[in-house]
Amino acid sequence: MAEAGASIEIKSLYKIFGSDAAHYVKLVKEGMGKAELNQRHGRVLGLKDINISMPAGGIQVVMGLSGSGKSTLIRHINRLIDPTAGEVLVDGTDVVKMNEGELRAFRRSRTAMVFQRFALLPHRTVLGNTVYGLEVRGMPRAQQNEAATRWIERVGLKGFADRYPNQLSGGMQQRVGLARALATDAPILLMDEAFSALDPLIRTDMQSILLELQKEIRKTVVFITHDLDEALRLGDRIAILRDGEIIQQGTGQDIVLKPANGYIAKFVQEVNRGRVLLVSSVMSPAGRGGESDPASGPAIAETATLEEALQQMTQAGARAARVTDAKDRPVGRLTMDAVVSAMVTPVESDVAGG
Amino acid sequence: MHWLSTFPHLNDDFLRMLKKSIDSGFRDFTRAYGDPIESFFSPLQYFLIHSERFLTNTPWPIILLLIAAIAWLGSRDWKVVLSTVATLVVIGLFDMWDDTMKTISMIFVSTVLSVVIGIPIGIAMSRSDRLRNAINPVLDVMQTMPSFVYLIPVVMLLGIGKVPGLIAVVVYAIPPVIRLTDLGIRLVDKDVLEAADAYGSSSWQKLKNVQMPLALPTIMAGINQTIMMALAMVVIAAMIGVEGLGQPVLKAIANQYFTLGVFNGLAIVGIAIIFDRVSQAFGRRLQKHREIIHG
Ligand SMILES: Nc1ncnc2c1ncn2[C@@H]1O[C@H](COP(=O)(O)OP(=O)(O)O)[C@@H](O)[C@H]1O
Numbered sequence A: 001m002a003e004a005g006a007s008i009e010i011k012s013l014y015k016i017f018g019s020d021a022a023h024y025v026k027l028v029k030e031g032m033g034k035a036e037l038n039q040r041h042g043r044v045l046g047l048k049d050i051n052i053s054m055p056a057g058g059i060q061v062v063m064g065l066s067g068s069g070k071s072t073l074i075r076h077i078n079r080l081i082d083p084t085a086g087e088v089l090v091d092g093t094d095v096v097k098m099n100e101g102e103l104r105a106f107r108r109s110r111t112a113m114v115f116q117r118f119a120l121l122p123h124r125t126v127l128g129n130t131v132y133g134l135e136v137r138g139m140p141r142a143q144q145n146e147a148a149t150r151w152i153e154r155v156g157l158k159g160f161a162d163r164y165p166n167q168l169s170g171g172m173q174q175r176v177g178l179a180r181a182l183a184t185d186a187p188i189l190l191m192d193e194a195f196s197a198l199d200p201l202i203r204t205d206m207q208s209i210l211l212e213l214q215k216e217i218r219k220t221v222v223f224i225t226h227d228l229d230e231a232l233r234l235g236d237r238i239a240i241l242r243d244g245e246i247i248q249q250g251t252g253q254d255i256v257l258k259p260a261n262g263y264i265a266k267f268v269q270e271v272n273r274g275r276v277l278l279v280s281s282v283m284s285p286a287g288r289g290g291e292s293d294p295a296s297g298p299a300i301a302e303t304a305t306l307e308e309a310l311q312q313m314t315q316a317g318a319r320a321a322r323v324t325d326a327k328d329r330p331v332g333r334l335t336m337d338a339v340v341s342a343m344v345t346p347v348e349s350d351v352a353g354g
Numbered sequence B: 001m002h003w004l005s006t007f008p009h010l011n012d013d014f015l016r017m018l019k020k021s022i023d024s025g026f027r028d029f030t031r032a033y034g035d036p037i038e039s040f041f042s043p044l045q046y047f048l049i050h051s052e053r054f055l056t057n058t059p060w061p062i063i064l065l066l067i068a069a070i071a072w073l074g075s076r077d078w079k080v081v082l083s084t085v086a087t088l089v090v091i092g093l094f095d096m097w098d099d100t101m102k103t104i105s106m107i108f109v110s111t112v113l114s115v116v117i118g119i120p121i122g123i124a125m126s127r128s129d130r131l132r133n134a135i136n137p138v139l140d141v142m143q144t145m146p147s148f149v150y151l152i153p154v155v156m157l158l159g160i161g162k163v164p165g166l167i168a169v170v171v172y173a174i175p176p177v178i179r180l181t182d183l184g185i186r187l188v189d190k191d192v193l194e195a196a197d198a199y200g201s202s203s204w205q206k207l208k209n210v211q212m213p214l215a216l217p218t219i220m221a222g223i224n225q226t227i228m229m230a231l232a233m234v235v236i237a238a239m240i241g242v243e244g245l246g247q248p249v250l251k252a253i254a255n256q257y258f259t260l261g262v263f264n265g266l267a268i269v270g271i272a273i274i275f276d277r278v279s280q281a282f283g284r285r286l287q288k289h290r291e292i293i294h295g
């Protein structure tokens, strides 16, 4: 019954803040940078040549420091911000070309959004907030309440439907924000630093809730964060933004193992690699290497983290292990040496200068 | 050196002509359009008369109960209700019940009218800076012009009576509703407004679900000020025939009846305090859900 995700494709997207922006796109396309554009012409380069393809049903994380253009980027997907140039295709339809009526219909049915500072209606109860997207659509009251009540329970707020937002903690308020978004059953879920305002423990809780729900709802989630740990935990794919440009995109494994430049490498240094890297990224695939005895050692799932693999190998007293897929078929071999060297952060000189 | 001691003014004859021609022009206008204008305002007349008749003809215990009930609904505070009842009882004992009812009726009608006209204007102003810049100076003039002055054209057009009095009161009292509606809407949290946009709200839905509810406490403060200004206008409006507590005050000034003046003056103060406490308590209750209890 629930509607699974829609694909999003962003093509050559540019955003320049300030008047007469179209004129300055040319300069930017010819290579003018953010600092120069600002100093010489007083325009702010928000986004530069963004190209991202987000398959339906996955979690796309966009990561970057404050001011890198994350909020600007996510607001182009439901066109809360109009681009200066470029296309935003949702299931093949260009959002940029929609007229006012089409855009409103698109926002009502195709996208839902969760905000950093919750943005709840203070004069409405939890239930009143959760029904908002459905109410705007003109759904009958009874149906609104039914759907909203279901989601309020799913996000763990059973019994709080009649409270007002100011009676709830930050974590609970964001659950309301999440329930409001999910109640619309829109295929696209936009989350702009949705968990950044929360305490670390509550934040991890919310991440778990999101991952748990996502297994079932399979929305296309666009998740903004400035925190690499959060990005690695949630993202099927990650794009890293700096000064309005994407400087690397790929899976979390790609980014940790092969940071594109020194800037990203510096972030990656802080990561607990044992808990992030997966066996599948480090193993030597079956059929290559000609191992002497592919049947020796314990069996380890390819989706296990290196830390888990290390535990199992140590327990078994083995220096090597067989890697298996979900159906227990052998897919490769893993050696203790490979695990250990992957877990150690490479020295800076290895990656610097990229 | 004559031109130094008195300011060189325009020719006396010219000024006399100017005033005369404006006045006679206005008089002609009145003669030509007075009747249609009067009939245009006749619904107000109807509203005024019925509201006054209701308050003065209904047996006083019912009115007292009704006002107490309104005070309770507005404030949910027994102290406010008790002092309201006490004030009205004292007013009644001093034989000012009828005049007080007439004044309350006038304030009620002029407040309703100010709200009905003022809120849409305030909303329009909040949407357009151009309009705001055009209307603000007009509001400044309305508030600073001595109130006696605009009694004159109103009286010329509509004569003496309730309706001209009502119009004079509304003109004087409406600016706060307009200004604070505009301000309240402009101060609405941008994040919440963005959320409403993100879920595809139309501009009417945004107004109804977000802007008006969040601006309501500010608008209530404006209505409170409007009520107070309308009360302040009661004595002046009495000069053009508005009945109520203003009339005895005028009589007291003319005849130097000190006590009569003080009693009626205190009655005006009494109902001002009632209106103020009830509407402020109501405003505070509207704010209740905005206080931050959790961080
Ligand atoms: N409306 C605006 N006008 C001018 N500059 C803006 C506007 N919105 C954002 N910016 C600028 O664009 C850049 C990116 O902002 P933003 O997308 O909010 O970053 P982030 O969400 O990553 O912190 C910043 O330099 C910011 O100052």
Ligand SMILES: [Mg+2]
Pocket (backbone or CB within 6 Å): A070, A071, A072, A193
């Ligand atoms: Mg941001």
